[in-house]
Amino acid sequence: MFELFEHKADIGVRGIGETKEGAFAECAKALFEIMCDTKKVIPSQKTEIIVSSNKLDELLVEFLNELLYLKDTERMLFSKFEIKIKKVGKKFGLEGIAFGEKIDAKRHELKTEAKAASYSQLLVEKNKNGKWTAQCIVDV
Amino acid sequence: MFKKMVEKVKKMGEIKKISEFIYEVPKEGNMRVPGRIYGNENTIAALNDEFQKNPNWNSLQQMENGAGLPGIQKYLFALADVHCGYGLPIGSVFAADPNEGVITFGGIGFDINCGVHSLIVPLKASEVEKKKKEIAEQLFRDVPAGLGSKGNLELGSGELDEVMEKGAEFVVERGCGRREELKFIEENGCVNGADPKNVSEKAKQRALRQIGTLGSGNHYCEIQEIEKIFDEEAAEAFGLEKEGVLVSIHCGSRALGHQIGTDYLSILAEASRKYKINIPDRELVCAPIESEEGQDFFSAVKCGMNAAFANRQAIASLVRRSFAKVFGISEAEVKTLYDVGHNTAKMERHKVNGKMKELLVQRKGSTRGFGPDRGEVPSKYRKVGQPVIVGGTMGTHSFILKGTEKAMEETFGSTIHGAGRAMSRTRALKMWTGSQMVQELEKKGILIKAKSLKGLPEEAPLAYKDVEEVVNIMHKAGISTKVAMVKPMVCVKG
Numbered sequence: 001m002f003e004l005f006e007h008k009a010d011i012g013v014r015g016i017g018e019t020k021e022g023a024f025a026e027c028a029k030a031l032f033e034i035m036c037d038t039k040k041v042i043p044s045q046k047t048e049i050i051v052s053s054n055k056l057d058e059l060l061v062e063f064l065n066e067l068l069y070l071k072d073t074e075r076m077l078f079s080k081f082e083i084k085i086k087k088v089g090k091k092f093g094l095e096g097i098a099f100g101e102k103i104d105a106k107r108h109e110l111k112t113e114a115k116a117a118s119y120s121q122l123l124v125e126k127n128k129n130g131k132w133t134a135q136c137i138v139d140v
Numbered sequence: 141m142f143k144k145m146v147e148k149v150k151k152m153g154e155i156k157k158i159s160e161f162i163y164e165v166p167k168e169g170n171m172r173v174p175g176r177i178y179g180n181e182n183t184i185a186a187l188n189d190e191f192q193k194n195p196n197w198n199s200l201q202q203m204e205n206g207a208g209l210p211g212i213q214k215y216l217f218a219l220a221d222v223h224c225g226y227g228l229p230i231g232s233v234f235a236a237d238p239n240e241g242v243i244t245f246g247g248i249g250f251d252i253n254c255g256v257h258s259l260i261v262p263l264k265a266s267e268v269e270k271k272k273k274e275i276a277e278q279l280f281r282d283v284p285a286g287l288g289s290k291g292n293l294e295l296g297s298g299e300l301d302e303v304m305e306k307g308a309e310f311v312v313e314r315g316c317g318r319r320e321e322l323k324f325i326e327e328n329g330c331v332n333g334a335d336p337k338n339v340s341e342k343a344k345q346r347a348l349r350q351i352g353t354l355g356s357g358n359h360y361c362e363i364q365e366i367e368k369i370f371d372e373e374a375a376e377a378f379g380l381e382k383e384g385v386l387v388s389i390h391c392g393s394r395a396l397g398h399q400i401g402t403d404y405l406s407i408l409a410e411a412s413r414k415y416k417i418n419i420p421d422r423e424l425v426c427a428p429i430e431s432e433e434g435q436d437f438f439s440a441v442k443c444g445m446n447a448a449f450a451n452r453q454a455i456a457s458l459v460r461r462s463f464a465k466v467f468g469i470s471e472a473e474v475k476t477l478y479d480v481g482h483n484t485a486k487m488e489r490h491k492v493n494g495k496m497k498e499l500l501v502q503r504k505g506s507t508r509g510f511g512p513d514r515g516e517v518p519s520k521y522r523k524v525g526q527p528v529i530v531g532g533t534m535g536t537h538s539f540i541l542k543g544t545e546k547a548m549e550e551t552f553g554s555t556i557h558g559a560g561r562a563m564s565r566t567r568a569l570k571m572w573t574g575s576q577m578v579q580e581l582e583k584k585g586i587l588i589k590a591k592s593l594k595g596l597p598e599e600a601p602l603a604y605k606d607v608e609e610v611v612n613i614m615h616k617a618g619i620s621t622k623v624a625m626v627k628p629m630v631c632v633k634g
Binding site for chain 2: 004005006007008009010011035036037065068069071072073075103105109110111112113115116117118119120121122137139140
């Protein structure tokens, strides 16, 4: 599941999942929910995603910002993610596929554009009940 | 955590009142200078409230962190529209010594040179009122806005580099507007030293079709009626008359700036470690101004600044065309009042301890508001001071202020940029619906044209601080004084 949480000027995105991958994927969905109605985005086109980072929480910021980059350059909105996170040496790598379609103002109920995922309120952790949370504030 | 909070609350009680509208956050801990807040009791109450709600992430903490940056001069300033930001509060400004100081991501943010470009339309408000719907629809068609919109300016390979180097002038060369207007843009629409090699390919790719687009969120293009003149002399110099009409364009460098910010967050994080600068917040990462990383970032910021000047100039040109089409006036008759940036870093000369000094002034959600007799202010306005455009919200007034000598002495010639948010976007979305807002504003005579009705409540007037109160603080403090108040007639949004 995902949710948008309160912040005075911008919006927080939070994903919760059974695995860290699940939490990352849900968090990415929250990011697109800021911009459109993700239920209306048919996951018909595939885009490959590869990012890496020194820290697991920073990997989330890298991942979300990569998706924003693809939103502008490929004009894509995404609603489904199949990803794998691996630790390679000291680095964390994320690989996988984002599913979505080209921006369609008529169908996607466009909302506010997200500018960037930030380090503010950045958190990736496993909760006491075994579930993973991935969150940060997005500048809009 | 609890202990830390108790300590903090105690500390907040120590904010000292210096004068009616100036408060001081005393220097302690790692702070190199004290913090200064331009505000009233409400400003301080809002800051304390922010702190209570989130002891780890609030404006007061960010002020304290910022005041610890190397080379900071005099004070870290928070202005009346202050609220929590990334690394530093929105509505803050500081100046750094170029030899000892740093340039920080937090001093500029993700939306590099977001700002306002205002045009004076040679029509009476009553004339515009008669064709209000027509002009609203024309603007809505002509000005690309909202998520995924494309600009009309097609750039060939390498031309984006030219946009970053030349700023607004590039757009004029492409037939958008006239050269004479450039002097009415801060820095004449172009800061020197912007080298596109310091901007990533990713940033360039994101920006290719975005020059001449408004974006979304709090960005807008608004037709405004000049409702009240406070300062006849300045109004005359600025060319403002009661019942006259302005069009204000609020937007920035779009994804180019966002990506520059994103890219340099990691570069500066590395630099902070390399130069052993203690950074208490990941978005306050910085590099010494003189270092290679610092110079690269400064140059990239300049690229973003120039792209924003170009963007607003391109939109201004679209607005001129829309007015020419609907009202049969010539495009050249629509004059530029001024164009100000909000998220900038610039080398400027200011007085410190009685001596003029070159400083890197970093304004985050703050406007340059230079007083009279500064060479940077266009000669037409130089006797009265620089126009400062303070944007309100869709349902409230905006203000034209002028910079003062006092601002030069106290705040490095800086002032507020807008009303400042008071309520979160998520809460605003729960309180209102888009169509409800459009109807309510229509009753007040304000026509809203928005690409996204769903996102509209995020920008509801009540989600912001009272702009009049914020403006009055700066007016009474003598930092930037009121020249005119304008009322929205039409607001086009993404």
